[in-house]
Amino acid sequence: MSKLTGAQILMEMLKEEGVDTIFGYPGGAVIDIYDELQKTDINHYLVRHEQGAVHAADGYARASGGIGVCLVTSGPGATNTVTGIASAYMDSIPMVIFTGQVPTKLIGNDAFQEVDIVGITRPCTKHNYLVSDVKDLARTVKEAFHIAKSGRPGPVLVDLPKDVVNATTNFSPPGKVSLRSYNPTYEPNIKQLKKVVSLIRTAKKPVIFSGGGVVLSKAHEELTAFARKGQIPVTSTLMGLGAFPGTDPLWLGMLGMHGTYRANMAVTDCDLLISVGVRFDDRVTGKTDEFASQAKVVQIDIDPTSIQKNIQVSVPVVGDCKISLRQLNELLEGLDGPDLAEDRQEWLAQIDEWKRTTPLAYKQEKDIIKPQYVIERLYELTNGEAVITTEVGQNQMWAAQYYHFSEPGRFITSGGLGVMGFGLPAAIGAQVGAPEHLVVDVAGDGSIQMNIQEMATAIQYNLPVKVVILNNCFLGMVRQWQELFYEKRYASTRFQHTPDFVKLAEAYGAKGLRAKTPDEVEKVLSEGLAHPGAVIMDFVVEQEECVYPMVPAGAPIKNMLLV
Amino acid sequence: MTERRHLLSILVDNEPGVLSRIVGLFSGRGYNIESLCVAETMDPAISRITMTTRGNPMIIEQIKKQLNKLINVLKVFDLTGQEYVQREMVLIKVTAVQQHRAEILRITDIFRGQVVDVGQEHFTIKITGDDEKISALLNLLRPFGIREIARTGSIALFREKK
Ligand SMILES: Cc1ncc(C[n+]2csc(CCOP(=O)(O)OP(=O)(O)O)c2C)c(N)n1
Numbered sequence: 001m002s003k004l005t006g007a008q009i010l011m012e013m014l015k016e017e018g019v020d021t022i023f024g025y026p027g028g029a030v031i032d033i034y035d036e037l038q039k040t041d042i043n044h045y046l047v048r049h050e051q052g053a054v055h056a057a058d059g060y061a062r063a064s065g066g067i068g069v070c071l072v073t074s075g076p077g078a079t080n081t082v083t084g085i086a087s088a089y090m091d092s093i094p095m096v097i098f099t100g101q102v103p104t105k106l107i108g109n110d111a112f113q114e115v116d117i118v119g120i121t122r123p124c125t126k127h128n129y130l131v132s133d134v135k136d137l138a139r140t141v142k143e144a145f146h147i148a149k150s151g152r153p154g155p156v157l158v159d160l161p162k163d164v165v166n167a168t169t170n171f172s173p174p175g176k177v178s179l180r181s182y183n184p185t186y187e188p189n190i191k192q193l194k195k196v197v198s199l200i201r202t203a204k205k206p207v208i209f210s211g212g213g214v215v216l217s218k219a220h221e222e223l224t225a226f227a228r229k230g231q232i233p234v235t236s237t238l239m240g241l242g243a244f245p246g247t248d249p250l251w252l253g254m255l256g257m258h259g260t261y262r263a264n265m266a267v268t269d270c271d272l273l274i275s276v277g278v279r280f281d282d283r284v285t286g287k288t289d290e291f292a293s294q295a296k297v298v299q300i301d302i303d304p305t306s307i308q309k310n311i312q313v314s315v316p317v318v319g320d321c322k323i324s325l326r327q328l329n330e331l332l333e334g335l336d337g338p339d340l341a342e343d344r345q346e347w348l349a350q351i352d353e354w355k356r357t358t359p360l361a362y363k364q365e366k367d368i369i370k371p372q373y374v375i376e377r378l379y380e381l382t383n384g385e386a387v388i389t390t391e392v393g394q395n396q397m398w399a400a401q402y403y404h405f406s407e408p409g410r411f412i413t414s415g416g417l418g419v420m421g422f423g424l425p426a427a428i429g430a431q432v433g434a435p436e437h438l439v440v441d442v443a444g445d446g447s448i449q450m451n452i453q454e455m456a457t458a459i460q461y462n463l464p465v466k467v468v469i470l471n472n473c474f475l476g477m478v479r480q481w482q483e484l485f486y487e488k489r490y491a492s493t494r495f496q497h498t499p500d501f502v503k504l505a506e507a508y509g510a511k512g513l514r515a516k517t518p519d520e521v522e523k524v525l526s527e528g529l530a531h532p533g534a535v536i537m538d539f540v541v542e543q544e545e546c547v548y549p550m551v552p553a554g555a556p557i558k559n560m561l562l563v
Numbered sequence: 564m565t566e567r568r569h570l571l572s573i574l575v576d577n578e579p580g581v582l583s584r585i586v587g588l589f590s591g592r593g594y595n596i597e598s599l600c601v602a603e604t605m606d607p608a609i610s611r612i613t614m615t616t617r618g619n620p621m622i623i624e625q626i627k628k629q630l631n632k633l634i635n636v637l638k639v640f641d642l643t644g645q646e647y648v649q650r651e652m653v654l655i656k657v658t659a660v661q662q663h664r665a666e667i668l669r670i671t672d673i674f675r676g677q678v679v680d681v682g683q684e685h686f687t688i689k690i691t692g693d694d695e696k697i698s699a700l701l702n703l704l705r706p707f708g709i710r711e712i713a714r715t716g717s718i719a720l721f722r723e724k725k
Binding site: 118119122123126127130147179180181182303304305308309 | 580
């Protein structure tokens with residue numbers, strides 16, 4: 001046993017957890033931690049705003065399949081992380097955030113740069129800790145990582161008072177974590193799974209509804225096998241995109257407010273809804289009374305609180321999505337009897353019919369760039385293989401609709417909280433986490449300005465992220481609501497002034513490109529995507545385009561406004 | 564779905580911040596707490612929270628699941644519909660003018676209450692019992708003029724199988 005300072009213990013523990021990447025921003029309360037950090041092999045990415053650090057850690061975790069780690073100072077450093085933490089919490093992203101804190105004897109005295117970050121983040125973390133004794137530090141860090149990664153993942157915050165960081169103690173690595181009050185259920189109840197199988201046998205019009213949980217538990221292969229075996233069409237939440245191939249004939253497209261016609265109709269009409277890793281957000285269900293109202297609902301989720309929260313469920317299954325789907329596949333394998341492919345013919349034909357009569361569509365024009373067209377071209381030019389992050393608003397929905405994701409971890413968006421300003425820092429984190437991939441942030445001209453400062457981070461670390469701005473001079477999604485539901489009273493949604501994004505890119509040391517007409521789109525995309533460094537591509541698009549289909553908030557999802 | 568009152572008994576880590584997590588969960592999700600009572604158990608590392616809350620079956624199910632999800636919550640028991648013993652203690656400061664004093668004492672006696680403080684014009688009565696007994700006493704004392712009451716909130720334990 002050796003005597004180490006708190007800061008040194010933290011480094012030992014980070015190494016033990018296999019952390020090689022941290023996003024952060026220093027300050028007085030964490031200066032000692034930074035002093036130790038620079039002596040290690042851990043790559044630290046100095047962002048330009050702490051919110052950027054958290055979104056970057058989020059993007060990193062999703063693109064790499066690992067865990068995101070942040071380090072920030074006390075007070076304002078800590079409060080700047082809150083939006084990012086809340087977003088990661090809603091999207092169940094594994095993350096550990098270390099915040100500096102004033103010395104323990106000053107806590108509660110309104111000391112300089114003191115804030116009760118543990119109190120502030122209590123409702124938006126999976127768990128959080130204030131470490132008040134250096135002897136507890138190693139174990140706390142171990143627990144924090146364990147909790148963040150296991151069960152339904154989420155952010156865990158560890159607050160580190162400066163005196164604890166500087167105190168010394170004998171360090172020996174803590175053993176395995178065992179928390180008597182925390183034991184997530186991974187193994188599903190086999191009896192429940194058998195019920196699911198018997199429902200599948202008799203269902204005439206089944207639908208699989210897959211969500212972020214499938215991506216998080218890396219259950220995409222099991223999901224695909226399950227759907228094909230049972231000949232069951234698949235729809236998904238925004239968070240679930242990529243877990244099922246967007247090119248598969250069984251793919252219905254996204255469900256909900258901006259879901260496809262066929263997905264919303266299929267769910268409205270189905271007699272069996274097998275939901276996996278979803279939480280029935282209101283953006284997906286619309287009016288709950290009429291959501292899949294003729295169906296038996298199966299819900300598979302590792303988090304019991306997700307089950308039966310918004311929707312009555314006939315067969316609840318608490319368990320890991322991957323394990324549950326694997327076991328379902330085994331049960332289906334052993335099934336002899338009805339030929340499922342034959343059984344489903346009528347249902348699949350109905351779905352094809354919906355797809356044929358009411359596909360996703362927009363009106364192409366000659367002189368004005370349609371934003372959907374930009375995404376379509378982006379999809380084609382990248383062979384559907386890019387990692388796409390998004391901002392929030394119309395840009396996010398068009399990316400979800402027109403980029404057909406075929407692998408998990410390729411679509412990175414702030415789904416639950418809907419944070420404008422997420423996309424650029426998330427793209428930076430994703431690029432760090434998946435260096436071999438092309439990473440593109442699909443942005444709006446509003447959102448991109450919320451964390452534009454992170455361009456400097458991209459340049460400093462040679463991260464060749466591409467930003468595609470769908471520039472409509474509006475806060476487009478809000479404007480859309482005003483157009484449709486407020487008689488075009490555009491209260492505070494038009495930007496009277498927007499910076500020149502090409503010059504802005506150049507000012508940061510990135511490449512800037514602009515397209516104003518449809519025939520320039522391909523040229524700008526090709527040039528921008530091929531550029532070895534960071535690029536901002538500014539697409540001057542139709543100002544008053546709307547995202548369709550659209551289900552008005554709170555309406556049944558079959559009530560879609562169409563193009 | 565009909566709303567109903569539920570009595571929950573919750574075992575939690577006896578640590579700073581735990582009560583705040585629980586109370587925050589209720590306020591954040593719009594659940595309601597009718598009464599709350601917290602103290603250490605035999606094991607000083609564990610506290611017991613006894614709480615009455617109200618909701619339809621779906622809400623109550625969510626409350627129990629959400630409580631269980633908190634890392635510091637060890638166990639949640641729903642006593643409602645089970646065999647349990649429940650008690651609450653109440654201090655009642657009641658106006659007691661000369662001509663009513665005997666009557667108030669008699670009532671207190673019947674309920675096995677105790678007068679714990681006496682003044683020229685008041686008694687403070689201590690009573691222990693279940694909900695029904697306490698509301699019965701309060702109803703009887705109300706006409707004399709109740710000035711103040713302090714209630715501990717319910718505590719409860721399962722009955723052992725005989
Ligand atoms: C931080 C934050 N503030 C406000 C909102 C509300 N909001 C949702 S979409 C939107 C408009 C986004 O505009 P823009 O980034 O230009 O994208 P567009 O919809 O035009 O594609 C706004 C203001 C939000 N989601 N996040």
